[in-house]
Amino acid sequence: MIHFDGVSLITPILYLYSYFSTFISDEKMKRAKFLPLRFVVVATLFIFCGCTASRDKSYQQLMNYAETVKVINTHEHQRNPLDMGYKSYHFWVLLSNSYLNADVVSAGGKSFTLEQLNTGTPDEFWASNGEYLSFCSQTSYYGQFMEGIKKCYGYNEPAFTPEGIKTLSQQIENSYHNYAAWFDSCFQQAGFETMLIDQHWAPFNLETDKTYFRLVFPVNLLVSNIGNARQVYTQQHHTFKTFSETTGIQQINSLDDYLHFADFMLQSAIKNGAVALKNSMAYSRSIYYENTPGEVATELFRKSPGLSSSENKALQDFMFHWFLRKAAEYELPMQIHTGYLAGNGNRLENGHPIHLNSLFLQHPETRFDLFHGGFPWTGEFTALGKMFPNVYLNLVWLPQISKERAKVTFNEMLDTMPYNKILWGGDCHFIEEAVGSLEYGKQVVCEVLAERIAKNEMDITTAQKIISAVFRENALQCFPRLLSKNQTY
Ligand SMILES: [Zn+2]
Numbered sequence: 001m002i003h004f005d006g007v008s009l010i011t012p013i014l015y016l017y018s019y020f021s022t023f024i025s026d027e028k029m030k031r032a033k034f035l036p037l038r039f040v041v042v043a044t045l046f047i048f049c050g051c052t053a054s055r056d057k058s059y060q061q062l063m064n065y066a067e068t069v070k071v072i073n074t075h076e077h078q079r080n081p082l083d084m085g086y087k088s089y090h091f092w093v094l095l096s097n098s099y100l101n102a103d104v105v106s107a108g109g110k111s112f113t114l115e116q117l118n119t120g121t122p123d124e125f126w127a128s129n130g131e132y133l134s135f136c137s138q139t140s141y142y143g144q145f146m147e148g149i150k151k152c153y154g155y156n157e158p159a160f161t162p163e164g165i166k167t168l169s170q171q172i173e174n175s176y177h178n179y180a181a182w183f184d185s186c187f188q189q190a191g192f193e194t195m196l197i198d199q200h201w202a203p204f205n206l207e208t209d210k211t212y213f214r215l216v217f218p219v220n221l222l223v224s225n226i227g228n229a230r231q232v233y234t235q236q237h238h239t240f241k242t243f244s245e246t247t248g249i250q251q252i253n254s255l256d257d258y259l260h261f262a263d264f265m266l267q268s269a270i271k272n273g274a275v276a277l278k279n280s281m282a283y284s285r286s287i288y289y290e291n292t293p294g295e296v297a298t299e300l301f302r303k304s305p306g307l308s309s310s311e312n313k314a315l316q317d318f319m320f321h322w323f324l325r326k327a328a329e330y331e332l333p334m335q336i337h338t339g340y341l342a343g344n345g346n347r348l349e350n351g352h353p354i355h356l357n358s359l360f361l362q363h364p365e366t367r368f369d370l371f372h373g374g375f376p377w378t379g380e381f382t383a384l385g386k387m388f389p390n391v392y393l394n395l396v397w398l399p400q401i402s403k404e405r406a407k408v409t410f411n412e413m414l415d416t417m418p419y420n421k422i423l424w425g426g427d428c429h430f431i432e433e434a435v436g437s438l439e440y441g442k443q444v445v446c447e448v449l450a451e452r453i454a455k456n457e458m459d460i461t462t463a464q465k466i467i468s469a470v471f472r473e474n475a476l477q478c479f480p481r482l483l484s485k486n487q488t489y
Helices: 006-025 030-066 091-096 100-107 114-119 122-135 140-153 162-177 179-190 220-224 226-232 238-247 255-271 294-303 309-329 353-362 378-387 403-416 431-454 460-478
Strands: 071-076 192-198 213-218 276-279 334-336 368-370 391-394
Touching: 030 431, 030 460, 071 431, 071 460, 091 100, 091 114, 091 122, 091 162, 100 122, 100 140, 122 162, 140 162, 140 179, 140 403, 140 431, 162 179, 179 192, 179 431, 192 431, 213 255, 220 226, 220 276, 220 309, 226 255, 226 294, 226 309, 238 255, 255 294, 255 309, 276 309, 294 309, 309 334, 309 353, 353 368, 353 378, 368 378, 378 391, 378 403, 403 431, 431 460
Parallel strands: 071 192, 192 213, 213 276, 276 334, 334 368, 368 391
Antiparallel strands: none
């Protein structure tokens, strides 16, 4: 299906005109022998321009459609600015809390402290990091951050400049004076319906504002602390004290006691509307979890604390398998960080998605939601989604890491697996970045779908179904507790 519009027809018409005028005016027909070749060139150009116009038109049509979808953002870390300790909010505070900051530091810039951000002047910030920020102008982090700033503040320069930043800083400060209203307006304007929030900075805080968020319970702490559980979870620990008052268990003496405590946390999270669990342990260890037998774990726990690192790992591995069984029992999909790690220094191999393969074989009843395209192992990541019915693949953060790889990966996902298993999320600490992430996510998805339409591989109706699926419908299927009776969906 090839569509032409007025503007795109100009180029091929000019070529055709040139071709026929030459033919008519050349009385000796010297060029006649080149006519077939020239015809092929002209016809190719004509078709190429027509296809490009068709793709651009479909892309715009799909982007317009995407604006109508109420988005379920499957992963966020939105912070309350009042909790962060900043005296005021300006451009450099937002930048310092964005992913882009890692690129600026990588280029040679400084990572500003809270104190510096509270006392520095715009000129000082620019003198220190301006040039390094400019070096990042081609990264996806930069592009996604810019998209959010454009959408939320109407910034219309192609790059961040000293003067542009000063104006922006004033806008940011004014907006953050009433952050609740500002957040709400950005949230509504972007078309979000809800965000699944992982409060990694306060993992036992089960409270969240259900107007905007649904709780995801992070399991990292209960897995990583198991070797020191007797020391960590005592009457001095606020959450353990609540557990004690509820159950009468005064201290943790055995693995059973610890599992009882962990189960109490899970049930409390469910009462507070939790819809999923989250493992982001690749930031501190490998995501390879061996299957430690229960009797071995019981004995290791009895010996704890003071375990060797391999004994500690075996106990953590047991605990994560326990969570996976509970995840199936409570219908809480397990979200898992795979691949590249944020920041400026960590062990990339920790998050290799292939490490998870044996978990999928051992826990067919548990639903997994794999994050970030497993970048840079996007092919392995996609293959795991193809192999296992219980494995969903989440584009979350991938368009920000590399927009081009996100397009390749999304295209491969469409080639290799049914589209009802593809999810999207933002993964940001501030609303502006989440808005930019959504824009980038939509651009990636719509560009790939428009290419397929231009190649006659897909019709517009199917493309629209896929957009709804990725940004909304698949989340409703993947997370059954989003649809529970006492919720608003
Ligand atoms: Zn995250």
